[in-house]
Amino acid sequence: GFLFLGVSVSSIGILRLNRNIQKAHEKLQAEVEVRKKTEKRLRESKDKFELLVKSLPSPVYKGQVDWTVDFLDEKVEKLTGYPLLDFITRRRRWCDVVHPEDIELVKKNFIQALKTNKSYFRTYRIKTSEGEIRWVEDRGQIICDNNDEVIHIIGVFNDITEQKLADEEKRAMEAQLYQSEKLASVGQLSAGIAHEINTPTQFVGDNVLFLRESFEDIARVIDTYTKLLEVNKEKETNTEITKKLDEIIEEVDLEYLMEEIPKAIEQSLEGVERIATIVRSMKKFAHPGTEEMVPSDINEAIKNTIIVCRNEWKYVSEVITDLDESLPPVPCKIAEINQVILNMVVNAAHAIEEVLGENPQKKGTITIKTRKNDKYAEIIISDTGKGIPEDLRSKIFDPFFTTKDVGKGTGMGLNLAHNIISEHGGTINVESEVGAGTTFTIRLPLDNVQGSKESKEEMFY
Template identity: 55%
Template structure:
C-alpha cells in the first residue's frame, strides 16, 4: 500500500485530500507546512509527496527541490490554485510527476496520483537497470583487460614470431620476437616501411603461393619453408605455420600464423634428406605414441600408432635407437633425461616440439626395472598436443579479432590505469586526435601534444576518481589534426581491476563539432526567422497607419489646391471691393487679417509641407515593402530570383547598421538576369556580409567621429557566374587569420558582437547548397572585398 504525504497550509484541503486518498486505498499523512513535512520525511518513508506551492515559511517548490535531492525514490506532485505557465515550467524543471490545479475533482486527483506512483516505479526500475548495466560494463572491461594481459604475455613468451599479414605482404601484426629473427624492429613492418616479401630470397618467392591454395582447398592450415635475408645480410631459414582467413566471398583475406627460425635445424635436415622424407610421410600420423626402450635407448616394442606415425614397419623399428626413430637423429638427443635416470623423479613429464614428427608432444616416461631392482629401460607415452597449440593460436586470433572489434568502435575509447597512464587508445581516438596508439600507450593524457581544454578534462577525471561515479564533460574545445577547431564530449567511467586497489578509468567520447555547427546554424536560422516574423508584423502594423496618413495628406493636397483657387477669387474680389466706397472698411479688415496670418507665407509653405509629408510616406512604404519581402517565408528549392532587388531589400533592412558609419554606393547591373537560388538563404548571406562590412568600417573610423567610410555593393555577369561584390574601406583582415575566417565559431569580435557563425554559414550556403564560390580580397588598413559567385544555371 503506497504511503503519501500531503503538505498544505489549509486544514480543509489536507482533510479533503487525505480522505480521498484513503478511500483510494493509500496510506496518508499530512503536514501544515514545509518544516513539518521535512520532519515526517526524516522519520518515515513515503512513496509520494503532494504539496501546495504558496505556504507560510518555506514554499512548496523549495520543499519539492529538497525531496528530489534528498529522497530520489520519493515521487512529487504539485497541488496548487496557481495556474501559471512559468510556475508550471519551474515545477517541471524540478522533476515533479504532476501538477493538479485547484479546484479539482476526485477523479482527476486519483488519476494524477496513480500516474505519479506509476512514474516513480518506472524511474526506480530504470535506475536499477542503469546500475546493473554499469556493473556489467565494468565487469566486461576488467575481463577484457585481463584477457589483453594474458594475450600479451602469451605472445611474448612464445618461442616463435606471431604475425598477421595480407596478400600484398603487408603486416597488420607481428610480435616482438621478429627482432631476434630478422634484426628489424616490429615497427619497420607495421608502419609499411618494409614488406615481408622484401626479406624473402627472390627465387623462393614463387613457391609460397601454392601452400596457400592447398590450405584454401582443405582445412585452411599450411606449413611452408623458405629463406630470408636478415638485417645483417645473413640467410636464415624460416618455417611458416599458419591458417588462411577467407573473406565472405571465399577469397583469401589475410593470413595468421607463427614462424620459427629453423636455420640450424635446416642444416641438419639437409644432411639427412632421406630422414626428412620419412618425417614428411608421417607428418599427419595419429598423435598417441607408445614405446618401450632398454637403457641403451634401443627400441624393444612400439604400438601401431607410433609405427603408423613414423611410417616404418613395426619389425623394422625394433632394435633401433629411439632418437633415430622418434627424433630422426644419428646420436642421442642433447640433454637427454635418461643420462641421469637414477636421479630423476618418476613419472617424468615434459612438453617438447618434435620437428621429425611435426607436432607438439606431451611425453610421460616411467622406468622399467629388472628383478634385482636395477634399471632395465623405460616406457614412454607421447600425446600429440598440436591441436591444443593450434587452439592457442585460435585464442590469439580471437584476441586479435577482439582488438579489431574494439578498434572499430565508432566512439573514442581511452583506458587509463590507476596512475593515469594510457592503456587503451582505439582507432577512433587515433583518427580524432591524429596520434597512433603506439605513440601514446604508457603516457599520461596531460603529456600528449594535444591542443585542448585539458583543465576541464582533468577536473572531470579527478572528480570521477574521487566520487567513484560516472562523470560527463560536454563541449570540450580542441584543435583537430587538420588545424580546424572542434568540440568533444566525454563520459568518464570508473573502472576497478581485480589486481588493483586503485581505480582505473575508461573514457568514452565522440567529436560533436558537426552537431555543434548544426545547433548554431539552427539557432541562427531560428533567430533570423524570429526577426523575419517580427519584421513582417511590424511592416503589417506600420502599413495601415501609413496608408491612411498618405490618403489624408493627398486629400489635404487636393483640398488646398481647391482652396487656393477660391483664395485667388477672394483676392480678385478684394481688389474690386476697394473701388466701392461703402466696402472700403471691410476691405481693410480683410487685408489686415491676411497680413496677420501671413497668407503669402502659408500659400508658399503649405504645398511644400504636403510634398515633404508625401515623400516621407513613400520612404516608409518602401522600407515596409523591403521588410515584407526580406521576411517572406523561405523556400527550400531554388527559384529564379532578382538579385538586385534582394540586395536592395537587404540594404534597406540593414540601413541602421551602416548609415552612421559609411556611405553606400550601389553599382547594380540593370541588365542582370534572374539567378536560380534560394532567396531567403541568400538574403541571410547578403545580410551577414553587409553587417560584417559595416562593423569593419566602424572599427576603422572609430577614432574619427566626423569621418565615414564607404561600402560598395556591385553586381555583374562574369562568364557563367552572377558575381556580387561587397567592398568596404574597413580595417582589412590580418594575414595570420585569413585562413580561418570561414571556420565555425571563429571570430575576432568582442563578446556579444559576434558568434563566429556568420561567415561559416554564408560559406555553407554559397558553396555547399548553391555550388557557388565565396572569396575575398583584402589589404590590412585599406579594406576587404567579399566576392560571391552564383552559377547562372541551376545544377
C-alpha cells in the same frame, strides 16, 4: 641378348628403359606435388578471401546486369532482412529490394558508368523485409571482355542509414540555426528600422499639423473673401471689409502659406513613400521564401537589404552600388541569399566603424557590385575597414569565431553565409589587406535551374 615379346632386347636397352620409366615417374610425382601445392594455395586463398569478406563490415557482391547475384555474403541478411539463399538461388533479384522511386536513377547511373570508366558510386534507398527504408552506398566495378561485353559486376554495399539520419538531423539543426540567426538579425535591425521609419513619420506628422493650422488661417481668408464677394454683388463699397481682409492676409502671411503648403504636402508624400519603401523591403527581406531554388533577381535583393540595414551603415559609411542590370535571374533560395548579403554588409560596416571610431569625421565606403562571369553570377562586396590579418583569414568561416567585442556579434554570420553559398553550389572567397580593407567575392551557378530536384538526382551519379 634375349627375346622379350618377340623382340630382342639387350641388357643396355633394359637399363635405358628403366631409367626412362623412372624419370617419367619422378616427373609425374613432381606434377602431382605441384598440383597439390596449387590446390593447397587455392584453398588457402579461398579461405583468406572468405575470411576477408567476413571481416568486412559490409556485404560484398558479384552480380550480373539483370540484377541477379553470383556471389553475396551473409551480411546481406542483416542489411535486407531476406535470407541469403533467396539471392543465391535467384528467387530474389537485387532490384526487388531497391526502392521503386530510385530504380530508374540507379539504372541511369549504371548506363553512365558503362560509357565512362566502368566504375560507379551511388546512393539510394532499399526496402527491407519488414518494410523499413534504409540507405545504402553502392560502390562497384563493371568487368568487361575484349568486346566490351559485360562479364560480371563486383562491388560492396555500405549501410549509411545512420549517417543519413545524422545528416538530416544536422540539416534540421542548421535550419534552426539559420532561422535563429535570421531572427537575431531582425532583432538587431529592429531598432534601426524603427528609427528609419520614425524619422519620416515625425516630419509627416509635423507637416500634417502645419497643414491643419494653415487650413484654419486660409479658411479665415476665404471666409472674408466670401463676404467681400457678397458685398460686391450688391455693388456697394465696403471699406471696412476690405480693410479687414488686408489685416487677415497680413496676419496669416498668406504669401508664406502659399509657398510652404505645397512643400509640406510634397515632403509628406515623400515621407510616406519612404516608409512604404522600408516596409516593402523589410517584407521582402523577411519573407521565408521557398525550399526550392527559383530564379531570383539578385540586384533587387541587394537593394532591399541595403535599405533594411541602412541604420547599421549610414553613420559610418557610404554605400556605392554597381549592379549589372543585364544579370540574368539566379536560381537560389532568395531568403537565404538576403541573409548572406545582410551579414556581409553589416560586417563591412562594423569593420569600418572600428577604424573610424564612434564619431567619424570622414565616412568609409562599402562597394557592392554584381556581374556575370561565365556560368556564374558574382556578388562582390568591398569595404575600407581595418582588414583581416593573414593568420586569421583561414578561421573567419569557422563557427563562433569572431574578433568583435562581446555582444557585438555571435561569430555565426560568416559561417552561416559560407554554408548557404556552399549548399547553392557556389563559392565565397576573401581578399584582405590590413589597414586597407576587405573584399568578399560570392559566386553562384546560373545553370542550377532544376533546383532541389536536380540536386536529388545528382546523389546517384
